[in-house]
Amino acid sequence: MKIALFGGTFDPVHYGHLRLAEEVREALGFSTVLFMPSATPPHKAREEVTPVGVRLEMLSAAVESNPHFEVSDIEVVRQGKEGAYSYTVDTVKELMGAHSKRDGAQGLEISLIVGADSFNEITTWCDYDTLLELVSFVVVARPGYAVKKIAEVLPVELARKFWYDSSIEGYRNEAGRTVTYLGNTLLDISSTRIRELISVGASVEYLLQPEVLKFIEAEGLYIPVADAPAQ
Numbered sequence: 001m002k003i004a005l006f007g008g009t010f011d012p013v014h015y016g017h018l019r020l021a022e023e024v025r026e027a028l029g030f031s032t033v034l035f036m037p038s039a040t041p042p043h044k045a046r047e048e049v050t051p052v053g054v055r056l057e058m059l060s061a062a063v064e065s066n067p068h069f070e071v072s073d074i075e076v077v078r079q080g081k082e083g084a085y086s087y088t089v090d091t092v093k094e095l096m097g098a099h100s101k102r103d104g105a106q107g108l109e110i111s112l113i114v115g116a117d118s119f120n121e122i123t124t125w126c127d128y129d130t131l132l133e134l135v136s137f138v139v140v141a142r143p144g145y146a147v148k149k150i151a152e153v154l155p156v157e158l159a160r161k162f163w164y165d166s167s168i169e170g171y172r173n174e175a176g177r178t179v180t181y182l183g184n185t186l187l188d189i190s191s192t193r194i195r196e197l198i199s200v201g202a203s204v205e206y207l208l209q210p211e212v213l214k215f216i217e218a219e220g221l222y223i224p225v226a227d228a229p230a231q
Protein backbone atom coordinates (compact mmCIF):
# COMPACT_ATOMS: atom_id res chain seq x y z
CA MET A 1 0.00 0.00 0.00
CA LYS A 2 1.32 3.44 -1.00
CA ILE A 3 0.33 6.70 0.62
CA ALA A 4 1.48 10.28 0.41
CA LEU A 5 1.84 11.99 3.74
CA PHE A 6 1.74 15.77 3.84
CA GLY A 7 2.74 17.25 7.19
CA GLY A 8 2.61 20.90 8.08
CA THR A 9 1.30 23.49 10.47
CA PHE A 10 -1.54 24.49 8.14
CA ASP A 11 -2.19 27.69 10.10
CA PRO A 12 -4.17 28.27 7.91
CA VAL A 13 -4.29 25.76 5.05
CA HIS A 14 -4.16 27.63 1.71
CA TYR A 15 -4.27 27.04 -2.05
CA GLY A 16 -0.46 26.59 -2.13
CA HIS A 17 -0.86 23.45 0.03
CA LEU A 18 -3.94 22.12 -1.72
CA ARG A 19 -2.74 22.60 -5.28
CA LEU A 20 0.63 20.96 -4.67
CA ALA A 21 -1.03 17.99 -2.95
CA GLU A 22 -3.33 17.57 -5.94
CA GLU A 23 -0.43 17.77 -8.39
CA VAL A 24 1.65 15.22 -6.45
CA ARG A 25 -1.32 12.87 -6.24
CA GLU A 26 -2.01 13.08 -9.95
CA ALA A 27 1.61 12.94 -11.14
CA LEU A 28 2.65 10.04 -8.92
CA GLY A 29 -0.64 8.14 -8.85
CA PHE A 30 -1.41 8.17 -5.13
CA SER A 31 -4.97 7.24 -4.27
CA THR A 32 -4.75 9.17 -1.01
CA VAL A 33 -2.94 12.20 0.33
CA LEU A 34 -3.01 12.24 4.11
CA PHE A 35 -2.74 15.76 5.53
CA MET A 36 -1.19 15.70 8.96
CA PRO A 37 -1.20 18.84 11.07
CA SER A 38 1.67 18.87 13.54
CA ALA A 39 0.68 19.29 17.15
CA THR A 40 3.59 21.37 18.39
CA PRO A 41 5.65 22.16 15.33
CA PRO A 42 9.34 21.91 16.31
CA HIS A 43 10.30 24.23 13.44
CA LYS A 44 8.00 27.10 14.33
CA ALA A 45 9.49 29.76 16.55
CA ARG A 46 6.12 31.50 16.71
CA GLU A 47 4.57 31.00 20.12
CA GLU A 48 1.00 31.60 19.14
CA VAL A 49 0.21 28.69 16.88
CA THR A 50 -3.55 28.15 16.58
CA PRO A 51 -4.64 25.19 18.77
CA VAL A 52 -4.27 21.99 16.86
CA GLY A 53 -7.93 20.99 17.31
CA VAL A 54 -8.94 24.18 15.48
CA ARG A 55 -6.36 23.61 12.70
CA LEU A 56 -7.64 20.07 12.33
CA GLU A 57 -11.20 21.28 11.89
CA MET A 58 -10.11 23.94 9.39
CA LEU A 59 -8.18 21.32 7.41
CA SER A 60 -11.17 18.97 7.41
CA ALA A 61 -13.33 21.74 5.96
CA ALA A 62 -10.70 22.34 3.27
CA VAL A 63 -10.35 18.73 2.09
CA GLU A 64 -13.99 17.71 2.38
CA SER A 65 -14.77 18.12 -1.32
CA ASN A 66 -11.78 16.04 -2.51
CA PRO A 67 -12.33 12.26 -2.21
CA HIS A 68 -8.56 11.66 -2.41
CA PHE A 69 -7.68 13.92 0.51
CA GLU A 70 -7.84 12.82 4.14
CA VAL A 71 -6.82 14.36 7.45
CA SER A 72 -4.89 12.49 10.13
CA ASP A 73 -4.96 13.28 13.83
CA ILE A 74 -2.09 10.90 14.65
CA GLU A 75 0.33 13.60 15.83
CA VAL A 76 -2.37 15.27 17.84
CA VAL A 77 -3.33 12.06 19.62
CA ARG A 78 0.31 11.20 20.33
CA GLN A 79 1.04 14.61 21.76
CA GLY A 80 -2.02 14.31 23.95
CA LYS A 81 -0.53 11.10 25.34
CA GLU A 82 3.15 11.99 25.50
CA GLY A 83 3.11 15.75 25.66
CA ALA A 84 6.39 16.29 23.83
CA TYR A 85 7.14 17.75 20.42
CA SER A 86 5.84 15.79 17.47
CA TYR A 87 8.55 14.39 15.23
CA THR A 88 7.92 13.05 11.74
CA VAL A 89 10.14 10.03 12.31
CA ASP A 90 8.00 8.89 15.27
CA THR A 91 4.81 9.44 13.29
CA VAL A 92 6.11 7.38 10.39
CA LYS A 93 7.12 4.52 12.71
CA GLU A 94 3.69 4.63 14.37
CA LEU A 95 1.87 4.55 11.02
CA MET A 96 4.00 1.63 9.81
CA GLY A 97 3.52 -0.27 13.09
CA ALA A 98 -0.25 0.18 13.01
CA HIS A 99 -0.36 -0.91 9.39
CA SER A 100 1.65 -4.11 9.92
CA LYS A 101 -0.48 -5.04 12.95
CA ARG A 102 -3.57 -4.66 10.80
CA ASP A 103 -2.40 -6.04 7.46
CA GLY A 104 0.46 -8.35 8.44
CA ALA A 105 3.60 -8.49 6.34
CA GLN A 106 2.21 -6.33 3.58
CA GLY A 107 4.29 -3.21 3.89
CA LEU A 108 3.17 0.37 3.89
CA GLU A 109 5.15 2.60 1.53
CA ILE A 110 5.11 6.19 2.66
CA SER A 111 6.10 9.18 0.56
CA LEU A 112 6.49 12.41 2.38
CA ILE A 113 5.54 15.59 0.52
CA VAL A 114 7.77 18.51 1.47
CA GLY A 115 8.34 22.00 0.11
CA ALA A 116 11.88 22.85 -1.01
CA ASP A 117 12.19 25.20 1.98
CA SER A 118 11.57 22.29 4.36
CA PHE A 119 13.70 19.76 2.50
CA ASN A 120 16.66 22.15 2.38
CA GLU A 121 16.62 22.08 6.19
CA ILE A 122 16.22 18.34 6.58
CA THR A 123 19.40 18.03 8.64
CA THR A 124 17.60 19.92 11.42
CA TRP A 125 14.90 17.23 11.58
CA CYS A 126 15.03 14.68 14.40
CA ASP A 127 16.66 11.42 13.23
CA TYR A 128 16.58 12.50 9.60
CA ASP A 129 19.01 9.75 8.57
CA THR A 130 16.58 7.08 9.86
CA LEU A 131 13.71 8.87 8.14
CA LEU A 132 15.54 8.73 4.79
CA GLU A 133 15.73 4.94 5.19
CA LEU A 134 12.06 4.62 6.08
CA VAL A 135 10.26 6.87 3.59
CA SER A 136 10.59 8.42 0.16
CA PHE A 137 10.49 12.18 -0.29
CA VAL A 138 8.65 14.15 -2.95
CA VAL A 139 10.16 17.62 -2.97
CA VAL A 140 7.99 20.36 -4.40
CA ALA A 141 9.21 23.73 -5.62
CA ARG A 142 8.28 26.89 -3.74
CA PRO A 143 8.81 30.47 -4.94
CA GLY A 144 11.80 32.09 -3.27
CA TYR A 145 13.56 28.84 -2.40
CA ALA A 146 16.22 26.98 -4.37
CA VAL A 147 15.50 23.35 -5.13
CA LYS A 148 18.76 21.84 -3.93
CA LYS A 149 20.30 18.55 -4.95
CA ILE A 150 20.93 15.81 -2.39
CA ALA A 151 24.66 16.62 -2.23
CA GLU A 152 23.89 20.22 -1.27
CA VAL A 153 21.50 19.24 1.50
CA LEU A 154 22.87 16.09 3.12
CA PRO A 155 26.24 15.47 4.78
CA VAL A 156 28.69 13.73 2.43
CA GLU A 157 28.50 10.30 4.07
CA LEU A 158 24.70 10.25 3.76
CA ALA A 159 24.57 11.76 0.26
CA ARG A 160 26.91 8.96 -0.89
CA LYS A 161 24.22 6.41 -0.06
CA PHE A 162 22.06 7.85 -2.87
CA TRP A 163 22.56 7.59 -6.62
CA TYR A 164 20.80 9.31 -9.49
CA ASP A 165 18.16 7.19 -11.21
CA SER A 166 17.14 8.69 -14.54
CA SER A 167 14.00 6.53 -14.72
CA ILE A 168 12.52 8.50 -11.82
CA GLU A 169 14.49 11.69 -12.46
CA GLY A 170 15.54 11.55 -8.85
CA TYR A 171 17.67 9.71 -6.34
CA ARG A 172 17.45 6.26 -4.82
CA ASN A 173 19.20 4.65 -1.84
CA GLU A 174 19.99 1.08 -0.82
CA ALA A 175 16.87 0.88 1.32
CA GLY A 176 14.89 1.46 -1.90
CA ARG A 177 13.73 4.91 -0.80
CA THR A 178 13.70 7.74 -3.30
CA VAL A 179 13.95 11.51 -3.38
CA THR A 180 12.13 12.92 -6.40
CA TYR A 181 11.32 16.44 -7.48
CA LEU A 182 8.04 17.66 -8.91
CA GLY A 183 7.78 20.44 -11.47
CA ASN A 184 4.73 21.84 -9.74
CA THR A 185 2.86 25.09 -10.32
CA LEU A 186 4.55 27.84 -8.35
CA LEU A 187 2.15 29.63 -6.04
CA ASP A 188 3.67 32.28 -3.84
CA ILE A 189 1.26 31.86 -0.94
CA SER A 190 2.21 31.37 2.69
CA SER A 191 0.25 31.04 5.90
CA THR A 192 2.39 33.80 7.40
CA ARG A 193 1.31 36.25 4.71
CA ILE A 194 -2.34 35.29 5.15
CA ARG A 195 -2.15 35.81 8.92
CA GLU A 196 -0.49 39.19 8.37
CA LEU A 197 -3.16 40.32 5.91
CA ILE A 198 -6.00 39.28 8.21
CA SER A 199 -4.36 40.99 11.18
CA VAL A 200 -4.47 44.35 9.37
CA GLY A 201 -7.98 43.81 8.03
CA ALA A 202 -6.87 43.26 4.40
CA SER A 203 -8.53 40.83 2.01
CA VAL A 204 -7.28 37.24 1.69
CA GLU A 205 -9.85 36.36 -0.95
CA TYR A 206 -8.49 33.92 -3.62
CA LEU A 207 -5.53 32.83 -1.45
CA LEU A 208 -7.51 30.14 0.29
CA GLN A 209 -10.77 28.28 -0.02
CA PRO A 210 -14.03 30.10 0.74
CA GLU A 211 -14.87 27.34 3.27
CA VAL A 212 -11.62 28.03 5.12
CA LEU A 213 -12.17 31.78 5.02
CA LYS A 214 -15.65 31.32 6.48
CA PHE A 215 -14.18 29.16 9.23
CA ILE A 216 -11.50 31.75 10.02
CA GLU A 217 -14.11 34.50 10.23
CA ALA A 218 -16.44 32.46 12.41
CA GLU A 219 -13.61 31.58 14.83
CA GLY A 220 -12.13 35.09 14.75
CA LEU A 221 -8.68 33.73 13.92
CA TYR A 222 -5.61 35.89 13.29
CA ILE A 223 -7.15 39.19 14.30
CA PRO A 224 -5.34 41.18 17.00
CA VAL A 225 -6.63 40.25 20.48
CA ALA A 226 -7.87 43.82 21.13
CA ASP A 227 -10.15 43.57 18.04
CA ALA A 228 -11.44 40.06 18.76
CA PRO A 229 -15.15 39.78 19.53
CA ALA A 230 -15.94 39.24 23.23
CA GLN A 231 -16.67 35.56 23.98
Ligand code: ATP
Nearest residue numbers: 008009010016114115118141142187189190191192
Ligand atom coordinates in the same frame (compact mmCIF):
# COMPACT_ATOMS: atom_id res chain seq x y z
P1 ATP B 1 4.13 29.52 7.57
O1 ATP B 1 4.07 30.71 6.66
O2 ATP B 1 3.31 29.65 8.83
O3 ATP B 1 5.54 29.06 7.85
P2 ATP B 1 3.56 27.73 5.35
O4 ATP B 1 2.74 28.51 4.39
O5 ATP B 1 5.03 27.53 5.04
O6 ATP B 1 3.39 28.31 6.82
P3 ATP B 1 3.27 25.06 6.40
O7 ATP B 1 2.01 24.49 6.95
O8 ATP B 1 4.35 25.36 7.32
O9 ATP B 1 2.84 26.35 5.53
O10 ATP B 1 3.78 24.13 5.22
C1 ATP B 1 3.66 22.74 5.16
C2 ATP B 1 4.47 22.25 3.98
O11 ATP B 1 3.97 22.82 2.76
C3 ATP B 1 5.96 22.62 4.01
O12 ATP B 1 6.71 21.51 3.52
C4 ATP B 1 6.06 23.80 3.06
O13 ATP B 1 7.32 23.85 2.46
C5 ATP B 1 5.00 23.46 2.02
N1 ATP B 1 4.39 24.65 1.41
C6 ATP B 1 3.61 25.57 2.02
N2 ATP B 1 3.21 26.52 1.16
C7 ATP B 1 3.78 26.20 -0.04
C8 ATP B 1 3.74 26.81 -1.35
N3 ATP B 1 3.07 27.94 -1.58
N4 ATP B 1 4.44 26.21 -2.33
C9 ATP B 1 5.13 25.06 -2.10
N5 ATP B 1 5.21 24.44 -0.89
C10 ATP B 1 4.54 25.00 0.13
